[in-house]
Amino acid sequence: MRVLRLLGAVLVLGAGLFIGARPIGPAPALGAFLEPAHGVWALARAAASPAGLDASVAGLREPVEVVYDDRAVPHIFARSEEDAYRALGYVVARDRLFQLYAQTLAASGRLTEIGGAQALPLDREMRQLGLTRAAEGIAARLGDTSVTVRMARAYADGVNAYIARMPAAELPLEFRLLGRRPPKWEPIDSYFLQNRMGWTLANIANERDRVGAAAKVGAAAANALFPDDSPIVEPIQPNGQGTPRFDTSPLPPPGAPDSASMLLGATDAWLPSRRRARADDEDAPWRASNNWAVMPKRSATGHALLAGDPHLDLTLPSIWYEAHLVVPGRLDVYGATIPGLPAVVLGFNRDVAWTFTNTGADVMDYYVEEVDDDRHPTRHRVDGAWRPIEPRVEVYRGQKGQTIAVDTVYYTFRGPMQRVRGRWLSLRWTVLDAGREAAGFIEGARARTAAEFEDAMARTYRAPAQNMLAADRAGHIAIRSTGRYPIRARNGSVPLDGTSSANDWKSDLPLERWPQAFDPAQGYLASANQQPVDPRAVDFWFGGSYDPWRALRINALLRADSAVTVDDMRRFQTDPGSARADLYVPYFLNAALRVASRGTGPNRVVLAEAGRLLNRWDRRYTASNTGAVLFESAMREAAMETWDELASENGARRVTPSSAVFARLMHDSASAWWDDRSTPQVEDRDAILASSLVSAFLATRQRLGTPGDSGWRWSNVHHVNIPHLLRIPALSALGMPIDGGPGTLSPIAIGGSNGPSWRMVVELGPTVHAWTTYPGGQSGNPASPRYKDRIPQWLAGTLEAVHVPMRASELPPSQRSGSLTLLPGR
Amino acid sequence: MLALLATAIAMASLTWLLGWWGIVIAALVAGTLLRRRGAPWLVALSAIVAWGALLAVDSFGGRFAALATSIAGVMRVPVPALLIVTLLFGALLAWSAAVVGDEIGRRVRSTPPSA
Incomplete structure (x- = not known):
């Protein structure tokens, strides 16, 4: 018995x-x-902000005081900029260490190290685009004394200091x-990480679609269907019209297939694989960013x-991670930083506020x-002469460090090559030549006026091009589409020889020709990924595809409000109205009436009911709305x-x-495009719109039940999903109803997981005031009350006032949630 | 009772110092030293008390429930099951180590002193 017990034991x-x-x-x-002392359970102890902790940081020259406010935002008080960015690295690592790691793996093409072979396509994409090599190039190209390098090193000191002293309980x-x-x-x-952002914001979907269309309906029609210039123009750089301009000219009819485009590939064969997959995203037009500013003459407070x-x-x-950095007499910047970047990307100082939208220019050939x-x-x-190709071996490691794949990526002087359908294509892309962007943010953070900010960014920032909006305390506002725009012999909408x-980039568009505006007569500026400049004003091909709605x-909202308040600014950010719906709904309603009066066409009873429902719709995409689904x-x-x-x-x-x-097609009711080729009769605009309305009504009723019931609520088909970085459902926030839809200022796209990642309103009075939120929280620890505490306010479209103390002592104990002191260390 | 408490304190301390191996070492030693019937079960109970106390310390900040829900969600198990597994894992390690320790103790004690 004893032996058996021993054996069992x-x-x-x-x-x-x-x-x-x-x-x-x-x-x-x-x-x-x-194990409960240092294992996963100990994360419950690590959920709180640090309370008066001292920690040493290598390279730190003088002590740095960090005070966390009641929103868990760290306010960093340092005596030099490098120390401030060291401290930023430290506090970001403390709150977002796994994010730093995961983003780096993704950006450097090393996801296989945690995801195994199934992550190989993503890693290959990064390396074949030359992004990893380009990052190494930045490190080699910039000297030790450059701001970018110094701050990146300081930031790394801070991150590594936290990793070195991290208690076992805090391991994410x-x-x-x-x-x-x-x-x-x-x-x-x-x-x-910087290069990865360049890839995230790259834009070439339009040219792929144009080639695909040309292969079916000819080049003339394809160029009109996928135009370089938007048919609806209300550009970022105001054109003085004060109203949008609509292209009402008829579209060229479908023509014979274009043989050159057919040769190029039926649709998208010339695009490298991953790029093609991403461009296939049907939700692409929903991607959106907004910014706007009003001058004192149009604001209620005069600021x-x-x-x-x-x-x-x-x-x-x-x-995003929210932080405040103060170096007396040198720097006082508050805003959103991306974990891993030694810079506040979007934010404000005591004099200037700034925010960006993506320009979307085509800078990839x-x-x-x-x-x-x-x-x-x-x-x-x-x-006629041979030029060398540089091979670069890319090794992909598995979870245990084993080699799971080896590629050779070849580089011409233009950039990396990929073999696509039997042809070698090389890529020229502004992001691969960039590198000093962080310096722009660091210098821009010290600007005293909107113009100074724009100029600081223009000196170093090249890619990805951004519509940089700034406003200052003196009441000036400015916007400039800052970036590098190559001048080509011909546009880069198709692969070049x-x-x-002769097909290579010749030079760059000079600064004075970049889209830009300073203190416009209209008293406000707005960008929402629309065409940056009126094509009638500038003769330059920016490429890209632009969403005007x-x-x-x-x-329209800004024009109608000559006394804009802070709350108006906040309200506009989640405005559920849609210019797109405002334009199209009357066409559908008129079509329903005309077709009904013809006595032909689709089911008249259903058409009448669908028309009544659509007519009752207030054209707003609120979560509880029951009309948006039908439209x-x-x-x-x-x-x-x-x-x-x-x-x-x-x-x-x-x-x-x-x-x-x-x-544009709506203006031509008898265009050949309206005809449905599968029917013997020839349809016109009204016939197609009426038929679509009937089909939509029947399909929606079948799917969601009786019209007008709760089944037709917009929230039943429109959700926001915020997945965890590892796509773990238990750590995600999924299936949340939210206002907004196509064409609204706050759409949610890409399976519900693309949307407003940060919201900020700044009032530039004698004292700067700001309000922010973002869909998440400051902490990456799921046990922390700060993991996703901001999501409810983000869903509701509300913002929180931020604290901007000039000194640590200005933040009273009632507004503090923690503190730490960083000390010089080895 | 005293033995249970003393063993639990030793286990909690060693866990804090050495991690999960601490419970194995403490149980091994306790199994060797405790010369009483059912000692391995007492050691297992001590492990539950020790790790339970450490879990209680973890819960002081008020974020334990949120954490437990998250981890249970990740592991796709109910929260109580996760807690039971945690305590049971420590208890099984302790019981088995104590049985082995008991056997070692018996052998040491039964070995005649060398001349």
Whole structure:
């Protein structure tokens, strides 16, 4: 009996030690994971802000005081800028350590190290685009004395100081689940992240669609369906019209397929794989960012006001982290930083506030290269002479450091090459040549006027181009689409012949020709990813594809309000109105009436009921609204029926012109595009719109039940999802109803996980006041009350007033949630 | 009772100092030293008390429930099951180590002193 008991105990002990020390499948090693002193349970103790903690940071020259306010925002009081950014690295690491790690892996093409082979396509994308090599180039190119390098090193000091002193209890949950430890942070990790943002904001969908359309309906029609210039123009740089301009000219009818485009590939064969997949996103037009500012003459308080809400993929923790950095006499900047970047990207100081939207210019060109060896190219031909190709071996490691794949990426002088459908294409892209962007943020943070801010950014910032809006305490407002715009011999909307240097970039558009405006007569400025400049005013091809609807809406709201308040600015950010709906609904209603009076066409009873429902709709996309569902369904049906000439075979994605182009077609009720080729009769605009409305009504009733019931609520089809970085549902915030829809200022897209990632309103009076929020929270620890505490206010469209103390002592104890002192260390 | 408390304190202390191995070492020693019937069960109970006390310390900040819900969600198990697994894991390690310790103690004690 004793022997049996001993045998059992040895077996239990052996098994316990084994599962305690070794991970089994996806489960972590249970010993360290479950143990309550330092294991996962200890994260409950780490959830609070630090209370009077002292910590040493290598490289720190003088002590830095950090005070956390009641929103868990760290206020950093340092005596030099480098110390301030060291402290920023420290506090960001304390709150977002796993995010730093995960973002770096994603940005440097090393996700396989935690995700294994299934992450290989994502890593290959990063490395084949040359982003990792470009980051290494920044490190090598910038001297030790450059601001970018100095601050990146200081930031790394701070991150590494936290990692070195991190108590076991504070090891983030995700590291425990993955069975990993945080590696040392390197300055180059900041450059990786910077380049990754360039990729996130790249834009070339329009040119792909144009080629696809040309292969079906000819080049003339395709150019009109996917135009360089938006058919609805209310540009970022005011054109003095004070009202949008609509292109009402008829669209060219469908023509014969363009043979060159067919050769190029039926749709998108010339685009590298991952780029193609991303561009296939049907929600792409929903991607959105907004910013606007009003001058004192149009604000209720007589002070300049500024608002901004960049739209990006939403994640937990959020891409943004709120912080305040103070160096007396030198720096006093508050705003949103991206964990990993030694800079406040969007924010304000005591004199100036700034915020960005993406310009969306096409700054990415492909060249078809002639190489000496199709399998292992070593040279490519340009102007009849061979030029060298540089090979670079990319090794992909698995979770245990094992090699899981090895690629060779070849580089011409233009950039990285990819082999696509039997051809070698090289990529020229402004992001691959950039590198000093962080310096722009660091210098811009010290600006005293809006003009100084714009000039500081223009000196160093190149990519990705951003519509940089600024306002200052003196009442000036300014916007400039800052970035590098290459001047080409011909536009880069299709792959260019790489054997001729005539197709290479010649120079860059000079600053005076960038889209920009300072203190416009209209008294306000607004950008919402619309065309930056009226094509009638500037003869330059910016490329890109532009969505006009949000710009129309915000411009209308600002025009109508000559005494804008801070609360108006906040309210506009989540305004549920839609210029798109305002334009289209009358067309549908008139079509329903006309078709009914014809006595032909679709089911008249259903058409009448659908028309009544649509007529009752207030054209607002509130979560409880029951009319938006029908309209959106009708818009989809109408696009499908109208653009049947572009339908694809074999179930491939069809290219669909934007709703702005569709608006142009509305003016031509008898255009050939309206005809549904699958029917014997010839349809016109009203027939198609009425038929779409009936189809939408029937489909919606079948799917959601009786019209007008709660089943038709917008919130039943429109949600926001904020996934955790590792897509773990338990750590995500999913399926939340929210106001907003296509064409509104606050749309939610990409499966509900792309939307306003940060909202800020700043009033630039004698004392600066600001209000912010973002969908998440300051802490990356799911046990923290600050993990996602801001989501309710973000959903409701409210903002919180921020504290901006000039000294630590200005923040009273009632507004403090923690503090720490960083001391010089080795 | 005193033995249970003393063992639990030792286990909690060693866990704090050494991590989860602390409970194995403490149980091994306790199993060797405790010369009473049912000692391994007492050691297992001590482990539950020790780790339970440490969990109670973790819960002082008021964020324990939120954390437990998150972890249970990640592991796809109910919250009570996660807590039971935690305590049971420590108890099983302690019991088995104590049995082994008991056997070692018996052998040491039964070995005649060398001449």
